[in-house]
Amino acid sequence: MVFRVIAAAGTVVALATVGLMVYDSVITTAPVISTFGIWDFVTGLRWAPSFTIYGALPFIFGTLLTSVIALLIAVPVALGIALLVTEYLPPRIAGPVAVTVDLLAAIPSVVWGLWGLLVLVPFLRPIEHAIAASAGSVVPFLGPPTPGPSYFAAGVIVAFMIIPIVAAVTREVFAATPRLQREAVLALGGTSWDVVRRVVLPIGRAGFLAAIVLGLGRAIGETIAVTLVIGNAPRIGSSIFSPGFTLASVIANEFNEATEPLHAESLITLGVVLLVIAVLINGAGLLIRRRVTQVAGRGS
Amino acid sequence: MAAELTLARAPAQLRPTSGGRRTRAAVARTLTFVALLVALVPLLAVGSFIVSQGIGVIRPDFFLQDPPGDLSALGGGIRNAIVGTLEMTGIATAIAVPVGLLIAVFNAEVGGRLATAIRFVIDILAALPSIVVGIFVYELVVVGQGHFSALAGSIALAVIMLPLIVVSTEEMLRLTPRPVAEGVRALGMSRWRSYLAVLLPTALSGIFTGVLLAISRAIGETAPLLFTALGNNFFSVSLSEPMQGLPLLIYRNALNSAFPAARDRAMGAALVLIAIVLIFNLVGRWLVARRNLARR
């Protein structure tokens, strides 16, 4: 009895907190919604607090763009690391290698940002310049100017930050490949690549997808490191080398100085937008993972 | 029987792997090593950068003095930030651990529809970007209190830690061998006593590991503190006042890194922060590894 009451109490606290959050976000975002309308707020291109004009699109765009850049870099790298650890390295070496990659996740966001600001951005600038000068004239969205802080720099930093989580989940998925399946390929004269191609990847596909979605969920919420390297410009840049903003970074950057009318409320509304995106992505991830465990439970 | 097919194999001969397949296998394997290299380069780059730039900054005064009011001014230390980080993380732990344990025990033992609902809520909490946690705690605590405070910062960190602790504890309770769980019931203990007396202690090292890893995550968080603890430049241990933390201090100084003094301070603080995070992280991992060895 006592047990039930106390356990329930802890639970009620958690539920109440979430309830309060929902209530609170409705209350604070209401004036923003009623002034601009949901659709116009979300698709608004201009963000000008001194004119009381608030549009979220530049930040949604920045969040999605940096996340896509991050995934394009992180996913192949994480896939490679997962395969290396589960398929190619002997167990004695594979363990320490996995732990070392995990260490990337132990570096705090603000330290990534500090390094990004002082090392990565100056390092990338000539590269961005060279790409913009060559490919930029042909391919849209790769052109100049290349001031340094940019969507691209933010995407690269976020990629480094999500590699360990994507690699760790993928690694576990691949390691769960039934031994009998690997042996079937080898016994048929297959190479290590045939094992990967015919068994490890097809069987682990859904789990790998779940790992990518998990990484995406992390990428969209990344704040401080992004704020330090993205250049903080509240518009849709003309190039991936343009400075920009993400939902998280504009909140971090402006909230404490938000004194204009509706400014703070608009930033909170951006937070709700970010929350909705995060919950949708993670919900998709959970669904995929649930399907994966069901399939694994049935055994194959 | 179908018509005889011609033998692809000459009798009594081994068919070696074709050159193309060898090449493909070798290329695939090489690419995985390249992938590892791509991940190790930034790790080494960040590590060597912070250590080489930060080590010169660290003197006894760095731990014993507070920063100057003006970030661009030379001198001072990060005492207030170290103390603030430890205090806020400590309070966050004191909040998140009991609540997390209770939720985990409830979910594992009582189950039912309520547990499903709670699990859903925990999943959402785990999905929350940390900046969003910061905003909500601002709304609920800072606005309610009327001022920024270390308490608000601690609560924000606790919200970050809570789902991590619930998930790892549930996992541990599930791994606790069933005979133990049923055995204590058979002894006629109440559920509550059986948890306190037997199950939690059995799962303790695993739960402890989960807590350590949650701490190592919370200790490096900046975003939840921006609008809650806010940070300041003097020494304070009061829960009702703004409080400095290492990540906050690094962030503010990084924004002013054009000034050599701010840049150096950020470097030194980053080195200290990484050291603290690594200690919690590595001890946690070491415990995991030891437990896995023991289980084998």
Add this chain to the structure above:
Amino acid sequence: MIIEDLPPSPAPVVPPPRPVAIAAAPVVAPGAAPVVRIGAVSAYYGPRRVIRDVDLDIPPNSITAIIGPSGSGKSTLLRCIDRMHEIIPGAHVEGSITYRGIDIYDPGVDPAAVRRTIGMVFQQPNPFPTMSIATNVIAAARFNGLVKGRSAEDALVEHCLRQAALWDEVKDKLHHSGSSLSGGQQQRLCIARALAMEPDVLLMDEPCSALDPVATQQVEELMLRLRERYTIVIVTHNMQQASRVSDRTAFFTMGTDRAGYLVEVDDTVKVFTNPREQLTEDYISGRFG
């Protein structure tokens, strides 16, 4: 863990002529050159030796049964013959194994090449779960580059499924998943899959232990038919099975060092009616194991 890829090409070997199939010969013709010769083979998992000094010749177009108590190293020996033993980390083999005169443990020999010629069927049916029945059959033929083109593939699928006595049961659902089949069907699918790479020798590790009596009988009939074209080695727990299907029987047991060794090998009729060793007699009459 795969760490043994890509050794250099094997030295060209001049093959001895392939012996003519002996149709339905119940007992192997004396003097036929053995297909596989196992000489003084010991196998290890890490430091632990699990089989000791095995000498065994496998004659062509025959079924050799390996029987013996559990743990006597039957599976391990089988896996040594197609170089599957070494994929387990820390495992290694000593002694010599030749296939038609080729030393398969020669450093110049590609283990994958050995496995293409010496096929294996596992105790637990293991069709590829993400592939259809048809794709399962031609999987190895495809990645080994044995077939090109749609019609050749279809012909091979039908040929192998017929050989494995499975065609009639699955011809209308070739594009269903392999795991939709019953256990016995799955095992025959695995046999068809092995046949599709045109092996010379088939190793079967307790292929019927996961099957019901009807499926077991089907697989046994299949083996008897396959003997005309292939050399078969089967590990079995089931003494009746060994006496029903095999031409020769090898009996293994464990020594005091817990390593398995070969007690005796002879024509099956001889081993079951008049064994040379007391140990064999005890085992067969059920006084042991």
